[in-house]
Amino acid sequence: MFQIAPYDRFPPLALAPGQRVFILTGAGISAESGIRTFRDASGLWQQYRVEDVASPEGWAQDAGVVWRFYSERRAQASQCAPNPAHVALAKLEEALGDRIFLCTQNVDPLHEQAGSRRVHHMHGELFRSRCERCDAADFVDEATYFSIAAIPRCACGGRLRPHIVWFGEMPLGLDVIANELDRCDLFVTIGSSGAVYPAAGFVRQVRSRKGVRAVYVGPEGPDNAGSFDECRLGKAGEVVPGLFVT
Numbered sequence: 001m002f003q004i005a006p007y008d009r010f011p012p013l014a015l016a017p018g019q020r021v022f023i024l025t026g027a028g029i030s031a032e033s034g035i036r037t038f039r040d041a042s043g044l045w046q047q048y049r050v051e052d053v054a055s056p057e058g059w060a061q062d063a064g065v066v067w068r069f070y071s072e073r074r075a076q077a078s079q080c081a082p083n084p085a086h087v088a089l090a091k092l093e094e095a096l097g098d099r100i101f102l103c104t105q106n107v108d109p110l111h112e113q114a115g116s117r118r119v120h121h122m123h124g125e126l127f128r129s130r131c132e133r134c135d136a137a138d139f140v141d142e143a144t145y146f147s148i149a150a151i152p153r154c155a156c157g158g159r160l161r162p163h164i165v166w167f168g169e170m171p172l173g174l175d176v177i178a179n180e181l182d183r184c185d186l187f188v189t190i191g192s193s194g195a196v197y198p199a200a201g202f203v204r205q206v207r208s209r210k211g212v213r214a215v216y217v218g219p220e221g222p223d224n225a226g227s228f229d230e231c232r233l234g235k236a237g238e239v240v241p242g243l244f245v246t
Contacts, residue, residue, distance in 0.1 A: 004221055007234035012245045013186065013215065021096065022184035023089065024202060025104045025111070028191020028218050029236045034080045035108050036073075055167045059132070063159060064148030070126065070162045071144035077126055078142075082114035085190065085236035088243070090115030095246045101180040105192060105199050107164055122171040122199065124164040133158025171198060181205050187214045188243075191236050194222030203227040217243065 003010075015021065027037040052058040053069040093100050093116050102119050104111060107126040111119045130138035131154035141160070145151050152160045165171050181187070187206040194200045194216075204227050206212045216222055216231040217239050225231050232239060 002226060002229065002231075004225060004231040005233065007217070007232040007239045010230060010232050013188075013243055014245045015096070015186070019099065019185045020180075020183050021092075021100045021186045021188065022180055022202075022206070023100065023102050024187075024189045024192060024199060025089075025102070025106060026190070026192025026196075026199070027106060028193075029083070029085050030080075030106045030108050030110055031191070032085065032235055032237050033083045033108075033110055035077055035106070035110070050167065054164070056169065059161060059166070062148075063151060063161070066162070067145040067148070067151055070164070071146055074126055074142065074144055077108045080108070080110065082110045083237040085240035086110050086114035086116070088241040092244055092246070093118060101184065103177055103180070103199075105196065120173055120176065122165070122173060122177065124162070124172060126162070126164070128163035129160045130163045131156060131158045132161045138163040174198070177202070178205075182209070185212060187212060188217065189215070189222070189228070190217045190240060192218070192222060194224035194227075200224050 031037050048069050052062070053066050059066050089102060089111065093102065098118070102111065102116055104119060104121055105123050107121060107124055109125065109127055127140060127142050128138045129141035130136065134154060134156040136154060154160060181202055184206060187203060189203065192199060200223065203214050203224060207214055207227060214228045216225065216228045217236060219233060219235055221231045
């Protein structure tokens with residue numbers, strides 16, 4: 001039976017030996033660390049049209065504007081630190097090992113900075129770049145490029161672009177994600193709005209299998225709240241440290 005209530009009205013989630021856990025994190029967990037989000041009216045997005053900085057069309061029209069935006073995001077994110085929710089998930093990984101799959105919609109490195117070593121960034125990573133033209137591997141890149149003349153070029157001659165999944169592009173590793181969704185016993189979403197697909201549809205995929213429990217954590221119910229067994233309302237930094245019992 002569906003339940004939605006403040007988090008302190010629910011008992012911790014007791015994890016049985018061998019149980020596999022899929023965790024999806026969204027913008028809410030990073031916002032608590034100060035990362036400016038798409039929905040934040042005072043955030044970096046306020047200064048730009050999404051179409052201009054987060055689409056292949058925007059890149060083709062003015063790569064300099066795109067890089068200026070992501071350079072500002074890099075500078076802002078570098079001032080942020082993991083919060084207790086990130087730390088708690090890193091500790092959970094230590095306890096569960098490969099029985100936990102941490103998938104994030106976020107492009108910041110806060111999970112890794114907290115100590116998580118198995119993080120799947122389905123929308124790419126802010127501090128990585130790749131060639132716009134060839135199949136050379138993406139690489140760590142913490143530089144900032146504030147003009148089109150400053151954009152480096154690959155050995156093939158193509159410009160470097162942010163290693164970010166833009167609107168209209170396919171999220172990374174959907175086959176890996178699908179496999180982990182099919183294997184998990186517990187599905188937990190933390191701080192995701194439930195409005196962005198395909199991630200918003202993950203909970204329905206797991207609920208199609210008998211016996212899989214689905215739990216949401218966030219300050220308010222998501223758009224897809226009815227797809228969960230429970231919505232535990234509260235900030236991630238307050239809820240997640242006491243969410244699991246191993």
